[in-house]
Amino acid sequence: MIDTHVEEKLCRLFEKNGIEVYNINSNRFKTNTINIFFQDNLNKDTVALNALFPSVLRRGCKGLPTIKDINLYLEKLYGAVFDCGIVKKGERQIIHFYFEYISDKYTNDSQRNFEKAFEFLMNIIFRPELKDGSFNEQYVQQEKNNLKMIVEGRTNDKIQYSMERCYELMCKEEPFGLYEYGTVEQIDEITNEKLYEHYKKKIASLPAEIFITGEIDEKEVAFIKEKLSLVERSIPQKLNSSIILKCVKDVREYEDKMDVNQAKLCMGLRTHVQPADNDYYALLVFNGLLGGGMHSKLFQNVREKAGLAYYVYSGLEKFKGLMVIASGIDINNKDTAQEIIMKQLEELRSGNITEYEYEATLKSIKTGIMSLKDSQLYVVDFYLSQLINGTHDTMETLVEKINRVTVDDIIKVADKIQLDTVYFLTSNTQESNK
Amino acid sequence: MNFDTIEYKKYNELFYRYEHPSGLNCIVIPKKGYYKKYATFSTQYGSVDNEFIIPGENEPTKVPDGIAHFLEHKLFEQKDGSVMDKFAALGSKPNAFTSFNQTVYLFSCTDLFHENFKLLLNFVQNPYITDESVEREKKIIGQEINMYRDDPGWRVNFNLLKAIYKNHPVRYDIAGTIESISEITKETLYQCYKTFYHPSNMLITVVGDVDHIKVFEQVENCIQTSEKASEIKRIFPNESTDINKSYIEQNMPVSTPIFYMGFKDSNLDLEGAEILRYELATKLLLSMLMGKSSRLYEELYDKGLINSSFEMDFSLEKSYAYSMFGGESVNPEEVQDRITKEIKLLKKQGLDEDTFKRLLNASKGRFLRQLNSLENISRSFINLYFKGVTMFDYLEVYDKMKFDYITDVFDSHFDIKRMALSVVKQK
Numbered sequence: 017m018i019d020t021h022v023e024e025k026l027c028r029l030f031e032k033n034g035i036e037v038y039n040i041n042s043n044r045f046k047t048n049t050i051n052i053f054f055q056d057n058l059n060k061d062t063v064a065l066n067a068l069f070p071s072v073l074r075r076g077c078k079g080l081p082t083i084k085d086i087n088l089y090l091e092k093l094y095g096a097v098f099d100c101g102i103v104k105k106g107e108r109q110i111i112h113f114y115f116e117y118i119s120d121k122y123t124n125d126s127q128r129n130f131e132k133a134f135e136f137l138m139n140i141i142f143r144p145e146l147k148d149g150s151f152n153e154q155y156v157q158q159e160k161n162n163l164k165m166i167v168e169g170r171t172n173d174k175i176q177y178s179m180e181r182c183y184e185l186m187c188k189e190e191p192f193g194l195y196e197y198g199t200v201e202q203i204d205e206i207t208n209e210k211l212y213e214h215y216k217k218k219i220a221s222l223p224a225e226i227f228i229t230g231e232i233d234e235k236e237v238a239f240i241k242e243k244l245s246l247v248e249r250s251i252p253q254k255l256n257s258s259i260i261l262k263c264v265k266d267v268r269e270y271e272d273k274m275d276v277n278q279a280k281l282c283m284g285l286r287t288h289v290q291p292a293d294n295d296y297y298a299l300l301v302f303n304g305l306l307g308g309g310m311h312s313k314l315f316q317n318v319r320e321k322a323g324l325a326y327y328v329y330s331g332l333e334k335f336k337g338l339m340v341i342a343s344g345i346d347i348n349n350k351d352t353a354q355e356i357i358m359k360q361l362e363e364l365r366s367g368n369i370t371e372y373e374y375e376a377t378l379k380s381i382k383t384g385i386m387s388l389k390d391s392q393l394y395v396v397d398f399y400l401s402q403l404i405n406g407t408h409d410t411m412e413t414l415v416e417k418i419n420r421v422t423v424d425d426i427i428k429v430a431d432k433i434q435l436d437t438v439y440f441l442t443s444n445t446q447e448s449n450k
Numbered sequence: 451m452n453f454d455t456i457e458y459k460k461y462n463e464l465f466y467r468y469e470h471p472s473g474l475n476c477i478v479i480p481k482k483g484y485y486k487k488y489a490t491f492s493t494q495y496g497s498v499d500n501e502f503i504i505p506g507e508n509e510p511t512k513v514p515d516g517i518a519h520f521l522e523h524k525l526f527e528q529k530d531g532s533v534m535d536k537f538a539a540l541g542s543k544p545n546a547f548t549s550f551n552q553t554v555y556l557f558s559c560t561d562l563f564h565e566n567f568k569l570l571l572n573f574v575q576n577p578y579i580t581d582e583s584v585e586r587e588k589k590i591i592g593q594e595i596n597m598y599r600d601d602p603g604w605r606v607n608f609n610l611l612k613a614i615y616k617n618h619p620v621r622y623d624i625a626g627t628i629e630s631i632s633e634i635t636k637e638t639l640y641q642c643y644k645t646f647y648h649p650s651n652m653l654i655t656v657v658g659d660v661d662h663i664k665v666f667e668q669v670e671n672c673i674q675t676s677e678k679a680s681e682i683k684r685i686f687p688n689e690s691t692d693i694n695k696s697y698i699e700q701n702m703p704v705s706t707p708i709f710y711m712g713f714k715d716s717n718l719d720l721e722g723a724e725i726l727r728y729e730l731a732t733k734l735l736l737s738m739l740m741g742k743s744s745r746l747y748e749e750l751y752d753k754g755l756i757n758s759s760f761e762m763d764f765s766l767e768k769s770y771a772y773s774m775f776g777g778e779s780v781n782p783e784e785v786q787d788r789i790t791k792e793i794k795l796l797k798k799q800g801l802d803e804d805t806f807k808r809l810l811n812a813s814k815g816r817f818l819r820q821l822n823s824l825e826n827i828s829r830s831f832i833n834l835y836f837k838g839v840t841m842f843d844y845l846e847v848y849d850k851m852k853f854d855y856i857t858d859v860f861d862s863h864f865d866i867k868r869m870a871l872s873v874v875k876q877k
Binding site: 044045046047082083084087088090091092093094095096097116118121122154158161162165168169171172173174175274275276277278309310311319320323324325326327344345346372375376378379380382383384386387389390391392 | 561
């Protein structure tokens with residue numbers, strides 16, 4: 017057994033060419049990871065282009081021009097895992113490159129896997145497979161089709177889709193309302209030339225971070241520095257912050273109809289709380305009390321007492337200060353469910369919180385935060401979120417601040433939260449199919 | 451206190467095993483430095499166990515589909531309220547799931563492990579079911595069933611099993627149907643509980659940074675039965691080696707068709723490490739045939755017939771086994787056609803030994819990667835334990851895997867006559 021227990025913290029190594037490099041030292045895992053993030057503003061003119069180019073890069077790079085070559089390479093590297101794609105965090109669209117490889121301790125030879133992994137990612141990002149001075153045309157066409165399939169296939173997962181749709185309708189006049197993979201029309205308009213120019217510009221100017229998990233030595237740090245110094249980059253562009261403060265005038269209601277057996281009721285709320293506010297910690301507790309687990313008011317009242325739903329919960333989009341309440345119910349139960357949900361919000365506004373609910377919520381949030389430490393990807397995501405929000409919490413300080421939240425703080429934050437949009441995904445027939 | 455220590459020095463892994471007088475086994479897999487502690491209490495009882503002979507009786511008992519899953523929901527209710535509340539008061543997350551062959555109760559926590567563990571041991575041993583609570587649960591499970599009815603990924607999966615199997619209960623949804631659960635009563639639930647929740651049919655696993663001796667002592671003190679039970683006879687209908695039908699289609703609101711296809715496997719008399727060997731060989735063959743480094747994958751991807759949603763797997767249990775592969779495709783029939791041709795070609799040409807060696811090595815690396823996750827360790831351990839092996843036995847199976855054996859499995863498993871295709875597409 018490895019007994020040396022190293023406390024894992026985010027350690028900034030250096031910055032080179034506008035790329036910040038961080039290490040999270042750990043020796044508990046069988047693998048190490050490298051994560052590279054390029055951050056951009058979510059913008060209707062670039063959303064589809066940003067979504068498309070990583071999938072073209074994934075198809076081939078210098079020395080490994082096809083998917084087959086790439087996968088042969090990964091298989092030879094003890095089944096290393098590589099992928100890339102995009103995520104939306106608030107009004108940022110983030111391009112993520114990911115590599116996970118077996119730690120040198122568990123491989124049989126003396127090859128240094130870190131260097132191979134890092135070199136591979138550098139080639140994927142900066143030296144794509146080109147033809148006639150642009151991307152391989154065949155790859156661009158195929159990946160456009162794949163991306164369109166993702167966009168069109170959004171409705172397959174009704175739970176996810178109904179929440180996204182609720183946020184989308186709620187923020188249709190804000191950048192956050194954009195779907196991170198773009199629209200079919202936007203994808204159709206992309207040409208190889210336009211995409212390649214866009215990629216070159218973005219990769220050279222977007223602010224970027226590299227997170228390495230696992231143990232790395234001085235030689236490896238020097239190796240990263242050398243590789244990054246070869247990259248041509250300009251001064252990184254400045255990014256916008258998410259719009260969080262927005263006054264709600266009237267609650268808007270929307271309904272979509274599909275061929276479904278179960279309806280989805282989603283309610284979108286604006287919290288008017290920014291991640292760097294003091295109120296943010298109270299908001300986390302508010303969300304936990306409302307719908308953050310089996311002890312929560314929503315679970316207890318909508319599911320356990322009324323038997324209306326199998327799933328019901330609330331969740332935060334902290335980067336944008338939004339909250340969604342989601343549930344799957346019988347199509348005839350919309351009004352009843354909505355009434356019970358609104359009642360739970362009222363209970364919290366009036367401070368009607370039992371000792372049990374309060375304690376269970378604090379403990380459950382603490383367990384959730386500390387559990388993140390057992391996944392390299394979650395730890396990286398936690399620190400990336402801190403950077404995006406300009407906050408400086410560790411998991412421990414976050415827990416401490418949450419523990420200091422009082423019932424008065426919760427009432428105060430509850431007063432700021434406003435219902436904005438009610439979205440209902442229901443059956444075409446509008447008849448119960450019991 | 452007697453327990454065994456089984457060590458895998460090269461990989462920094464070990465586990466401890468303790469057997470309670472009732473026949474219950476408890477396994478502790480220490481993961482030093484991890485924050486979470488993940489404990490499970492499981493029974494070898496899943497959705498396929500719908501007909502059986504209760505120990506001491508002569509006549510078979512047949513129960514409604516979905517009852518194992520229904521019982522899972524009902525165990526959370528205790529005489530003094532829901533046990534979920536007690537876990538929540540300790541800040542831990544309880545959960546449970548029912549699969550074809552097991553029902554697993556679990557919690558994960560970072561603090562107060564022994565208090566949580568006590569709750570787990572107690573609630574699984576003490577059912578409290580009332581007529582009224584059974585009726586209320588029918589509403590909640592009804593919503594769960596409707597949720598899965600709207601999930602095309604779930605439907606395409608079960609439809610494939612309906613195509614592969616004529617009679618075996620693996621072809622039915624784990625949660626049953628609204629009709630089948632309407633027949634469930636308090637009495638039947640208790641009857642199933644008494645049959646399948648005897649400690650000799652159960653397993654406890656704890657994964658995380660815990661003191662194994664304290665865990666074993668707690669099990670010794672909390673298990674209420676000390677007699678071993680006789681074996682439950684599980685009855686499965688006759689199932690021929692042929693598939694039920696080669697094609698099944700359902701219309702649902704999807705933009706791109708989703709397909710799963712697979713082979714029925716009737717190699718069901720394997721024991722011990724042989725099970726792992728066969729499973730690993732089949733999974734390697736799937737990768738050799740259509741994994742991301744194969745020529746077939748490249749061709750299908752380049753023609754736009756598959757995308758990155760394409761995946762594959764193999765399941766092997768005591769009474770059924772099948773492979774399954776698929777994803778989204780604009781033309782599932784053409785994918786099937788190409789796979790069929792490739793199998794025929796490889797049967798003629800023979801498999802490539804270098805590809806086998808490379809994929810074996812990669813697969814071992816990916817196995818080691820699974821050891822990062824407490825949940826994965828626990829899940830693999832439970833699944834294999836009831837088949838008489840442990841997940842760490844894989845390490846030896848990897849080292850001993852031979853190319854000749856792979857070739858034999860290729861001939862037996864990939865039989866075109868036993869292949870079925872399930873498609874979900876828009877009307």
